Amino acid sequence: MSPRSVRPVFVCQRCSFEAARWQGQCPRCAEWNTLVETVPVGARANSSNHSVETRGPRAAQLGATANGERYRTSIGEFDRVLGGGLVPGSVALLAGDPGVGKSTLILQVAAGIGSTDPVLYATAEESVSQVDQRARRVTVARDDLLVLPTESVEAIIDEANLRQPRLIVVDSIQTVTLGSVDGGAGSVVQVRESALALTRYAKETGTAVILIGHVTKDGNVAGPRTLEHIVDVVLQMEGDRQNAWRILRAAKNRFGATDEIGVFAMEDHGLVEVPNPSAAFIAERARGADGSVIGVALEGSRPLLVEVQALTAPTTLTMPRRTANGLDINRVHLLIAVLQRRLGLALGTHDVFANVIGGSRIVEPALDLALALAIVSSHRAEPIPPDLAVFGEIGLNGEVRGVPRAGQRVVEAGRLGFRRVIAAGRTIRSAAEVEVIAVHSVREAIEAAWSRPSPMRRVTATSHG
Numbered sequence: 001m002s003p004r005s006v007r008p009v010f011v012c013q014r015c016s017f018e019a020a021r022w023q024g025q026c027p028r029c030a031e032w033n034t035l036v037e038t039v040p041v042g043a044r045a046n047s048s049n050h051s052v053e054t055r056g057p058r059a060a061q062l063g064a065t066a067n068g069e070r071y072r073t074s075i076g077e078f079d080r081v082l083g084g085g086l087v088p089g090s091v092a093l094l095a096g097d098p099g100v101g102k103s104t105l106i107l108q109v110a111a112g113i114g115s116t117d118p119v120l121y122a123t124a125e126e127s128v129s130q131v132d133q134r135a136r137r138v139t140v141a142r143d144d145l146l147v148l149p150t151e152s153v154e155a156i157i158d159e160a161n162l163r164q165p166r167l168i169v170v171d172s173i174q175t176v177t178l179g180s181v182d183g184g185a186g187s188v189v190q191v192r193e194s195a196l197a198l199t200r201y202a203k204e205t206g207t208a209v210i211l212i213g214h215v216t217k218d219g220n221v222a223g224p225r226t227l228e229h230i231v232d233v234v235l236q237m238e239g240d241r242q243n244a245w246r247i248l249r250a251a252k253n254r255f256g257a258t259d260e261i262g263v264f265a266m267e268d269h270g271l272v273e274v275p276n277p278s279a280a281f282i283a284e285r286a287r288g289a290d291g292s293v294i295g296v297a298l299e300g301s302r303p304l305l306v307e308v309q310a311l312t313a314p315t316t317l318t319m320p321r322r323t324a325n326g327l328d329i330n331r332v333h334l335l336i337a338v339l340q341r342r343l344g345l346a347l348g349t350h351d352v353f354a355n356v357i358g359g360s361r362i363v364e365p366a367l368d369l370a371l372a373l374a375i376v377s378s379h380r381a382e383p384i385p386p387d388l389a390v391f392g393e394i395g396l397n398g399e400v401r402g403v404p405r406a407g408q409r410v411v412e413a414g415r416l417g418f419r420r421v422i423a424a425g426r427t428i429r430s431a432a433e434v435e436v437i438a439v440h441s442v443r444e445a446i447e448a449a450w451s452r453p454s455p456m457r458r459v460t461a462t463s464h465g
Contacts, residue, residue: 010035016188016226038182038189071166071208074112077263077273078105080300081235081248083256086113086167089206090255091199093173093228095213095221096237101246102212103171104138105237105264105271107145109210110169111135114144117166120159124151124175124185138270151185153178153194157201165207170198172212173227195230228252239266243359245280246271249299260300261360278305278416281358287386291378294418295370296391296409297362303405303412305389307357308367310374312350320349326356327371328363335372335394342398343443345379365393366403369422372442373449384449389413390422398442400424410434422448 010019013036015029025032070085079085086092096102110119123131128147135145148159153176160168170176173195174186181193195211202209211231213221221228228234234252239245248262263277274280282294282305291310296303308327315321324332332354339345354371356362369392377384391409392400402424403409413421414434422445425438439445 008037011038011188012036013188016192036183036187038187071113071117073109074115075105075109075273076275077248078109081250081253081256081260081262082233083253083260086208086210087232087255088208089202090233091195091202091209091211091231092233092235093211093213093221093231094235094237095215097215097240099241100237100239101264101266101271102237104134104266105246105248106169106171106210106212107131107135108138108140108270110145110167111140113167118146118163119144119167119169120146120148120156120163120165121169121171122148122150122156122159122176123171124149125171137268140270151176153197157197160201160205160207168198168202168207168209170209170211172214174214192226192230195227199230238361239359245274245359247360257300261302261304263360277358278303278412281306281360282416285357285386288383290381290383291374293370293374293377293384294389294413295362295367296389296413296421297364297367298403298405298409299362299364303409304360304362305412305416305418306360306362306367308370308374309355309357310371310378311353312347312375312378313353314349315351317351320347321351321353323352324354326359326361327354327367331363331365331368332371334396335368335375338394338396338398338442339372339375342441343376343446345376347375347379350379364403366391366409368392368394369400369442369445373422373445376446377449382450385420387417387419388422388449389418389420390445390449392422392424392439392445394442400439400441400445402426410436 010022012026012029013034014031015026017026017028019035022035026034070087072085073079094102094106110121113119121131127149131147146163148156150156156170173191176194177185177190178194178197181189183189198209201207215221232254233250236249236251238247244265246264246266250258250260252258263274264271265274285292285307293308294305295308296305322329322332336347336352340347352375369390372394373384373390391403393403395401406423410421420435420437422437422439425440437448439448
């Protein structure tokens, strides 16, 4: 095939859509001026008819494979999200906003593994001295890390073949390039092919690989969507610079659950694990303040107590504002409609602001009841009793529905000193000295929240725990 017969394609830098000719707007993602001319991968290869010897991997019987060994990182919250540690030969992608602490966390992870096995830290964004300064700040062992300042994927693989590391860290995948591929660093083709080359090396050698990735302004992983399909694990780090809390969650995990979270606190010497996030999230709760309710969410296997706040304020705007931070705005609209229609709450002339303290984002419907009571509390200017925690999903008819693992939620609330829990009207298995108030509707929940507590009783059951 002559060079003239190689026809370029135009690849969208946002969604990796390929077109035969340039267009101003991408037909798939509707973004403007994102199609870039690219020579197809492998188009420059000699395509003459000489024979090529092909060798591929042999089939293996499942019973003869490894027994699921994992590399512990000495950071329990990180291992929890992964499902028990790094799997040999796996490729993980860690993404998050700039400054959220991605590089700091991975440097601590690398140091944890590097204390027993070699770790190769490849960076195209920092020099060796800059990485060393960051390692000094987070007080990790620096003698166990091999730092390679390069943007070449080939150089990373060559160094890995020489050093035989247990783990390779690439910071970041958008800044490295593969010499055999056209396009600059960060382009769709470069990101995809670089990730594929590192993935092939990981599978062939059993070396674990962690890729650090940038995010777009919408909070999504930058680069082609195929990047998330190439890797085995996609980790998302959430938080902001004004808040000390950092939440690590798995958006994809081929070796474990995707609903576990890890909680960290950003301090001067790096990220510190928070083994008891419930106590941390509600530690600074203002006593006697209206619009504040403690809800019990479930993140993976961990019950999590969070403070849900709401503020209602009269407005002269034709369309009142509805703002949510850490909650699904659609659920906020739904609950406001239920309170207006089923309880006659006059919210049509009020702005409503909802917030989850701690910088976490909770999308579980179990916080519906907590948010509804917070809105009512703010609207009435009546505080919720401080010893009360609530959970339950609310339907469009105003009914309160049960949620999974209710017993675990009650136990967690009792462990942190809450003596009353409002939940859906069904029996709950619990061994905690907590009064469980069973309700069937939002109206019942509101009446129970401001009623006088009854004598302490134990609530037990044999189902639905």
